[in-house]
Amino acid sequence: MTAATRTNWAGNVTYRASELVSPTSVDEVRRIVAGTPRLTALGSTHSFNRIADTDAVQVSLAGLPPQLEIDTDRRVVRVAAGMVHSQVAAGLEARGWALANLASLPHISTAGAVATGTHGSGIRNPSLAQAVVGLEVVRASGDVAWVDATTPDGALDAHRVALGALGVVTAVELAVEPTFQVATTVHLDLPWDAVVTHFDEVMADAYSVSVFTSFDDRGARQVWVKRRVDEAAPAVDLVALGARPATGPVHPGENDPAGVTEQGGVPGPWSERLPHFRSSFTPSTGAEIQAEYLLPASSAVDALQALRPLRSLFAPLLIAAEVRTVAPDTAWLAPSSGRQSVGIHFTFRRDADAVAAAVLRIEEALAPFDARPHWGKVSAASAERLHEVYPRLDAFAAVARDLDPTGKFRNEFLARVLS
Ligand SMILES: Cc1cc2nc3c(=O)[nH]c(=O)nc-3n(C[C@H](O)[C@H](O)[C@H](O)COP(=O)(O)OP(=O)(O)OC[C@H]3O[C@@H](n4cnc5c(N)ncnc54)[C@H](O)[C@@H]3O)c2cc1C
Structure with missing residues (x-):
């Protein structure tokens, strides 16, 4: 299949790849990788930049057979890399198991989310990449390697968030825990x-808290509190702080609230509460562009204050900004x-020029706070x-050179970033 008119999910990146291949077995992945001079793994196309693009061949793992093998003794699940969050979550939940956390969107592929450090919210919840116990990766030679905590030189920590640079991941083992129930109130x-006065208390008040703001006088337009029902009830009285309870489901952007996972404090399985959006709905039209910065949690309030003067710039452009831990x-x-982090998303x-200008202003405002851009966003x-x-980017670049000496997996994005 030629790729002339293929785009990412958001439609803001037209892929330059000359070809998209979709192998249906690991052996086929191996043959393709061994026999192709330059290629890039493609997940579910949800990144907003050229990280998953190439001028050569894109390899999608979506055609590999679904796999979901739970080892209850080791509390891990092995999943095929191209499976999307909703497939993995539904399969785990049906067997009484759970992942600790998920991103807002259930349509994202496992390997793609892991490769960019994709995260949800929660002061005790790291990114999905941290749940990786091991991964199967096809190297530039076509050989298959298994990387886990026993692999020397901290290889697992190099491979968790690998930006597609260290090989094509075909399977991932993730830590799981017994299923749990969550109730979302807004x-x-x-x-x-x-x-800004109660930021730390609010963000720590439940298992997963998200604050949505436009940085304008409405303050936090929405505060989503996702409480594990096996944990203590939230202690912060948001009404006493001036908020009002939502009287029905709300969407964080401008779309139909029917597309969001159940709110109103109704308990339900983690798999149907931790993502913001239902897997059966497209969460938005896709006509959007996202940017996100992760900075030390201790700087979060100062960073939010530094962004507030940009509210008139944001007004015509911003659909939603979400603050997570x-x-x-x-x-x-x-x-x-x-570092304990706060993400400002x-x-x-989808106005690329206006977004580029806004991003420059945001990055200027966040410059004092050691903010790290999300790898999958602009x-x-x-x-x-x-x-x-x-600070580990140099060390990572050295690992990439070592494992991929001919630059088989190096696309334009990686050439720039790893230079
Ligand atoms: C509506 C929407 C909501 C989002 N919500 C969140 C959120 O809540 N939290 C958050 O952190 N991010 C979020 N994102 C960003 C998204 O999670 C990341 O961009 C993620 O990387 C997308 O995964 P993907 O499968 O689409 O990967 P792609 O965009 O296709 O690829 C991303 C990277 O993964 C690599 N990759 C993919 N598959 C493999 C593989 N098998 N082997 C090796 N490398 C591979 C690619 O080469 C590339 O480097 C959201 C994006 C959208 C569009």
């Missing part, structure tokens, strides 16, 4: 003063690597800046 219009990761390149209308950061905020 409050509206928490005043800005309350957001992420626990420290050990992955070298996780945006939350080595922006969903913009950013104006230079390679030099990325090396400053991702």
Whole structure:
């Protein structure tokens, strides 16, 4: 299949790849990798930049047979790399097991989410990459390697968030725990003063908390509190702080609330509460562009205050901004690597020029806070800046050169970032 008109999910990137191949077995992946001079693995196309693009061949893992093998003694599940979150979550839940956390969107592929450090929210919840116990990867030679905690030189932490640079991942083993129930409640219009004065308390008040804001006088337009029912009830009285309870389901953007997972404090399985969106719905039209920055949690309030003067710039462009917490990761390149983090995420209308201008202003405002751009979203950061905020990037580049000496997996994005 030629790829002339294929785009990413959002439609803001037209892939330059000359070909898309979809092998149906690991042996076929091996033959393709061994016999192709340059290629890039493609997940579910949900990144907003050229990280998954190439001028050569894209390899999708979506055609590999689904696999979901739970080892209850070791508390791990082995899944085929191309399976999307909703497939994995439904399969685990049906057998009484759970992942600790998930991103907002259930349509994202496992390997693609892991490769970019994709995360949900929760002060004790790291990214999905941190749940990786081992992974099967096809190297540039076509050989298959298994990488886990016993592999020397911290290889597992290099491979967790690998940006597609270390090989094509065909299967991932993830830590699981017994299933649990979650109840989501939503409050509206928490005043800005309350957001910044009580930020740490609010974000720590439940298993997974998300604050949505436009940085304007409405403060936090929505506060989503996802409480595990086996944990203590939230202690922060958001009404006393000036918010009001939502009286029906709300969407964080502008779309039909029917597409969001159940709110109203109704308990349900983790798999149907931790993502914001239902797998049966497309969460939005796709006509959007996202940017996100992860910074030390201790700087979050200052960073939010630094962004507030940009509210008039955001007004015509911003669909939603979401503030989340992420626990420290050990992955070298996780945006939350080595530090308790807060992610400040922006969903913009799909106006590439206006977004590029806004991103420049955001990155200026966040410059004092050591903010790390999300690998799968748009950013104006230079390679030099990325090396400053991702201190293990040089070490990662050395591993990539070692494992992929001919640059088989090196696309334009990686050539810039790993330079
Ligand atoms: C609507 C929407 C909601 C989102 N919500 C969140 C969120 O809640 N939290 C968050 O952190 N991010 C979120 N994202 C960003 C998204 O999670 C990342 O961009 C993620 O990388 C997308 O995964 P993908 O499978 O689409 O990968 P792609 O975009 O296709 O690829 C991303 C990277 O993964 C690599 N890759 C993919 N498959 C393999 C493989 N088998 N082997 C090796 N490398 C591979 C690619 O080469 C590339 O480097 C969201 C994106 C969208 C569009």
